[in-house]
Amino acid sequence: xxxxxxxxxxxxxxxxxxxxxxxxxxxxxxxxxxxxxxxxxxxxxxxxxxxxxxxxxxxxxxxxxxxxxxxxxxxxxxxxxxxxxxxxxxxxxxxxxxxxxxxxxxxxxxxxxxxxxxxxxxxxxxxxxxxxxxxxxxxxxxxxxxxxxxxxxxxxxxxxxxxxxxxxxxxxxxxxxxxxxxxxxxxxxxxxxxxxxxxxxxxxxxxxxxxxxxxxxxxxxxxxxxxxxxxxxxxxxxxxxxxxxxxxxxxxxxxxxxxxxxxxxxxxxxxxxxxxxxxxxxxxxxxxxxxxxxxxxxxxxxxxxxxxxxxxxxxxxxxxxxxxxxxxxxxxxxxxxxxxxxxxxxxxxxxxxxxxxxxxxxxxxxxxxxxxxxxxxxxxxxxxxxxxxxxxxxxxxxxxxxxxxxxxxxxxxxxxxxxxxxxxxxxxxxxxxxxxxxxxxxxxxxxxxxxxxxxxxxxxxxxxxxxxxxxxxxxxxxxxxxxxxxxxxxxxxxxxxxxxxxxxxxxxxxxxxxxxxxxxxxxxxxxxxxxxxxxxxxxxxxxxxxxxxxxxxxxxxxxxxxxxxxxxxxxxxxxxxxxxxxxxxxxxxxxxxxxxxxxxxxxxxxxxxxxxxxxxxxxxxxxxxxxxxxxxxxxxxxxxxxxxxxxxxxxxxxxxxxxxxxxxxxxxxxxxxxxxxxxxxxxxxxxxxxxxxxxxxxxxxxxxxxxxxxxxxxxxxxxxxxxxxxxxxxxxxxxxxxx
Amino acid sequence: xxxxxxxxxxxxxxxxxxxxxxxxxxxxxxxxxxxxxxxxxxxxxxxxxxxxxxxxxxxxxxxxxxxxxxxxxxxxxxxxxxxxxxxxxxxxxxxxxxxxxxxxxxxxxxxxxxxxxxxxxxxxxxxxxxxxxxxxxxxxxxxxxxxxxxxxxxxxxxxxxxxxxxxxxxxxxxxxxxxxxxxxxxxxx
Numbered sequence: 001x002x003x004x005x006x007x008x009x010x011x012x013x014x015x016x017x018x019x020x021x022x023x024x025x026x027x028x029x030x031x032x033x034x035x036x037x038x039x040x041x042x043x044x045x046x047x048x049x050x051x052x053x054x055x056x057x058x059x060x061x062x063x064x065x066x067x068x069x070x071x072x073x074x075x076x077x078x079x080x081x082x083x084x085x086x087x088x089x090x091x092x093x094x095x096x097x098x099x100x101x102x103x104x105x106x107x108x109x110x111x112x113x114x115x116x117x118x119x120x121x122x123x124x125x126x127x128x129x130x131x132x133x134x135x136x137x138x139x140x141x142x143x144x145x146x147x148x149x150x151x152x153x154x155x156x157x158x159x160x161x162x163x164x165x166x167x168x169x170x171x172x173x174x175x176x177x178x179x180x181x182x183x184x185x186x187x188x189x190x191x192x193x194x195x196x197x198x199x200x201x202x203x204x205x206x207x208x209x210x211x212x213x214x215x216x217x218x219x220x221x222x223x224x225x226x227x228x229x230x231x232x233x234x235x236x237x238x239x240x241x242x243x244x245x246x247x248x249x250x251x252x253x254x255x256x257x258x259x260x261x262x263x264x265x266x267x268x269x270x271x272x273x274x275x276x277x278x279x280x281x282x283x284x285x286x287x288x289x290x291x292x293x294x295x296x297x298x299x300x301x302x303x304x305x306x307x308x309x310x311x312x313x314x315x316x317x318x319x320x321x322x323x324x325x326x327x328x329x330x331x332x333x334x335x336x337x338x339x340x341x342x343x344x345x346x347x348x349x350x351x352x353x354x355x356x357x358x359x360x361x362x363x364x365x366x367x368x369x370x371x372x373x374x375x376x377x378x379x380x381x382x383x384x385x386x387x388x389x390x391x392x393x394x395x396x397x398x399x400x401x402x403x404x405x406x407x408x409x410x411x412x413x414x415x416x417x418x419x420x421x422x423x424x425x426x427x428x429x430x431x432x433x434x435x436x437x438x439x440x441x442x443x444x445x446x447x448x449x450x451x452x453x454x455x456x457x458x459x460x461x462x463x464x465x466x467x468x469x470x471x472x473x474x475x476x477x478x479x480x481x482x483x484x485x486x487x488x489x490x491x492x493x494x495x496x497x498x499x500x501x502x503x504x505x506x507x508x509x510x511x512x513x514x515x516x517x518x519x520x521x522x523x524x525x526x527x528x529x530x531x532x533x534x535x536x537x538x539x540x541x542x543x544x545x546x547x548x549x550x551x552x553x554x555x556x557x558x559x560x561x562x563x564x565x566x567x568x569x570x571x572x573x574x575x576x577x578x579x580x581x582x583x584x585x586x587x588x589x590x591x592x593x594x595x596x597x598x599x600x601x602x603x604x605x606x607x608x609x610x611x612x613x614x615x616x617x618x619x620x621x622x623x624x625x626x627x628x629x630x631x632x633x634x635x636x637x638x639x640x641x642x643x644x645x646x647x648x649x650x651x652x653x654x655x656x657x658x659x660x661x662x663x664x665x666x667x668x669x670x671x672x673x674x675x676x677x678x679x680x681x682x683x684x685x686x687x688x689x690x691x692x693x694x695x696x697x698x699x700x701x702x703x704x705x706x707x708x709x710x711x712x713x714x715x716x717x718x719x720x721x722x723x724x725x726x727x728x729x730x731x732x733x734x735x736x737x738x739x
Numbered sequence: 740x741x742x743x744x745x746x747x748x749x750x751x752x753x754x755x756x757x758x759x760x761x762x763x764x765x766x767x768x769x770x771x772x773x774x775x776x777x778x779x780x781x782x783x784x785x786x787x788x789x790x791x792x793x794x795x796x797x798x799x800x801x802x803x804x805x806x807x808x809x810x811x812x813x814x815x816x817x818x819x820x821x822x823x824x825x826x827x828x829x830x831x832x833x834x835x836x837x838x839x840x841x842x843x844x845x846x847x848x849x850x851x852x853x854x855x856x857x858x859x860x861x862x863x864x865x866x867x868x869x870x871x872x873x874x875x876x877x878x879x880x881x882x883x884x885x886x887x888x889x890x891x892x893x894x895x896x897x898x899x900x901x902x903x904x905x906x907x908x909x910x911x912x913x914x915x916x917x918x919x920x921x922x923x924x925x926x927x928x
Contacts, residue, residue, distance in 0.1 A: 073768070074765075074768035074769055075768070076765070076873075076876065076877060077876075077877060077879075086876065087761075087876075087877060087878065087879040087881075088761060088765075088877050088879070089759055089761050089879055090759055090760050090761045090763075090764040093761065093764040093765055093768055093877065094764060096768065217757075218757030218758070218759065219757070221757075221759050221761075221879065223879050226757060226759075226879050226880060227879050227880065227881075230755035230757075230879070230880035230881060230882070231881075232926075233754055233755050233926045233927075234752075234754070234755065234881075234926075234927065235926075235927055236925075236926045236927015236928075237926060237927070238926060239926070246785070246789075246790075246792050246794070248757050248758060248783075248794070248796065249757075250792075250794075251785070251792075251793070251794030251795075251796070251922075252754070252755075252794075252922075252926075254926070256790065256792070258789070258790050618757065618758070618759035618760060618761075619759065619760050619764070629774070630764070630767075630768075631764070633767070633774055633775065633777075634760055634763060634764075634777070636760070636781075637760075645789070646789075679785075680785070680787070680788055680789040680792060681785060681789070681792065683789075
């Protein structure tokens with residue numbers, strides 16, 4: 001046995017409860033507070049409200065944090081913030097469950113190796129920062145900046161991005177691009193010439209006819225979108241849902257079309273076919289503002305509703321009805337792109353098909369149609385000092401990977417592969433539980449974590465990944481810190497939002513701003529950051545004529561509503577090669593990809609297996625909330641279920657409430673059993689389970705062993721070769737009953 | 740029983756409710772409800788056979804009945820009507836005997852770990868200050884509406900007009916003060 005290899009191997013370390021918040025919290029805090037459940041029904045004396053923004057999902061709603069006698073009693077929606085309008089989803093309210101989580105990381109930890117044993121040692125911040133700064137410096141000196149990579153999730157990363165930019169490290173991945181929103185973003189870039197974000201660019205508030213493919217608003221509580229959809233229902237807007245599952249949104253739909261999974265592009269092509277053959281499309285718009293109509297027609301000519309009916313399991317009549325109604329209500333009608341847009345290997349094309357459908361009915365920048373929201377611009381403050389230019393702007397090998405997002409220059413699976421191959425020597429992981437993100441499967445993540453020479457995790461909770469690194473840095477929660485100003489979200493009223501601490505950091509946790517500054521200071525790079533985070537924010541705010549003092553009052557600066565609509569006769573001047581909407585994309589063609597979306601059949605389930613579909617529960621955001629006792633308190637939040645069609649349940653002799661293990665097509669069986677939900681609400685060829693359960697980390701005392709892990713059952717991933725995003729719905733499962 | 744100054748209840752629009760449970764968590768935080776209990780809850784009811792399915796989502800709670808069996812059957816007078824037209828519990832004289840729980844047709848009550856019976860107060864402490872209840876304030880879909888039925892606003896009335904509106908278990912004679920706009924109403928009805 002090779003001793004050296006043995007020595008460098010990182011054993012998983014179960015972080016001792018002595019280094020977690022647990023015992024301290026229990027003994028020093030009033031009862032009830034441990035889980036964030038307040039015990040004081042009446043607002044106490046010394047009550048104050050701190051306006052900030054949420055971190056429980058990417059939507060980042062404005063929150064009003066109610067503080068009484070130094071503790072957060074409740075969190076409500078900020079009435080000033082354009083994304084919350086005074087309202088909040090459960091996860092926002094549940095911030096207290098994170099703040100007062102007894103499993104929180106309480107101290108910096110350094111991996112020690114002694115006599116063949118590995119363990120974490122409680123370290124002072126200075127020791128931990130010295131170890132991190134030194135470890136990164138060594139690798140940077142020896143192998144250069146591209147041997148260091150950062151994988152991140154969460155708004156607080158900006159300070160670490162800046163920290164790394166100072167030493168030319170620009171290999172940065174945001175797994176949410178790969179797994180979630182990348183295809184919608186890049187499809188919009190390629191088709192309309194601008195990137196789309198969330199809130200997605202659809203004028204829900206003014207729409208009369210909204211078509212959704214698989215996206216399940218209401219179960220994903222994207223606050224403002226749900227608010228506007230509700231307003232739409234009150235107004236009389238019609239909802240159409242294509243989904244193999246009778247989702248909550250399908251429950252509100254004029255038409256629910258239980259489409260066969262993996263056939264969306266055939267359906268979209270058939271709708272285009274109807275729009276074109278029945279002359280329902282907006283000819284003037286297509287002629288004036290688009291390119292590639294002939295190429296598109298050539299592709300969809302064969303996809304008659306009758307042909308699509310066979311593929312999609314939706315009748316030709318229904319396809320015609322929806323296409324006709326869509327055209328009838330246009331331009332105040334749209335097909336929504338959704339948020340998690342990465343399903344199969346052709347996600348980019350699926351999203352292009354959605355954008356093309358919208359273009360055909362001429363809803364581009366029209367009331368109730370597709371719109372482009374704007375952000376609140378902040379002039380870039382001058383750099384404190386010269387720093388090395390990035391070695392490279394984009395590191396991804398995928399030709400149509402995002403080229404304009406400095407926080408995302410490479411796919412996370414590319415980093416995982418480069419770590420395994422040895423190209424990446426150091427991993428800096430911010431807020432990502434790498435083993436449970438669906439990037440190339442669990443084993444690849446573990447291999448990457450083993451292989452690198454040096455690794456750091458910045459986290460709030462002892463997620464599994466924190467057991468595999470060299471140094472663990474405990475960050476305080478978003479309720480205990482300032483972060484950078486949030487002007488990244490485009491919406492009707494552009495805004496700048498402030499994150500500010502409602503209470504001071506608990507235990508020995510520190511804000512990211514401070515951690516990043518300590519590291520650059522240790523490198524001898526002084527003046528990278530302002531002397532205090534407050535001073536930095538104030539300086540930035542002065543550039544837009546405001547100040548920290550002013551924004552602190554309401555937590556947000558809001559611009560008037562922008563004009564979202566095009567004027568007749570006005571050229572669009574889009575930032576695409578043609579300057580127009582690209583129904584056919586010459587860029588994609590030149591890169592060796594389909595110029596217009598093609599339907600490709602995807603693998604079918606083996607006999608007795610069912611396609612595994614996934615989604616959310618409204619009160620949870622996957623790993624972000626998995627250990628949140630406040631949110632976990634409701635029976636519906638405590639575990640995930642596997643939804644099984646009634647007829648299939650009979651075939652497998654399953655009854656509602658049974659616990660089964662799931663086994664996928666590769667023979668992988670879930671570690672933990674999952675509860676069966678027998679229901680009419682899903683097709684016979686698919687099962688559904690919410691992602692983010694079945695955690696194996698024993699340190700997450702609440703999350704451990706609850707439900708089954710969806711991630712574990714993903715052994716086949718389909719990478720979109722154009723943009724590097726990862727689809728994972730070509731996985732199939734069957735049931736293994738408990739012995 | 741004191742003179743009624745207000746007559747509070749709710750109109751709940753199930754057409755828009757997505758069953759997210761924001762109301763439940765907001766109530767738990769506002770009222771310090773102990774772990775494992777809640778004063779309001781969400782029901783998702785699906786009917787029919789695939790693919791002809793219908794769904795109604797409802798945020799349920801104490802119905803603050805005009806003729807409340809819990810008040811009638813409470814042996815100590817702990818359960819009582821208050822001047823806002825709501826049904827309240829005086830914890831200090833509640834013995835936790837559960838007579839009210841047996842009498843309530845809506846299963847709206849639970850025994851608090853501290854020994855008394857607890858339920859939705861319609862955020863009495865908030866409505867007395869002119870605020871809306873915690874659940875109404877938080878609801879992202881505006882499904883929940885606090886209404887003074889003795890002083891209904893034009894909007895309150897418009898909300899009900901021309902729609903299929905029901906009350907739960909009316910046959911029990913409880914005169915519940917929660918009015919439900921059925922999910923079977925067409926959008927924009």
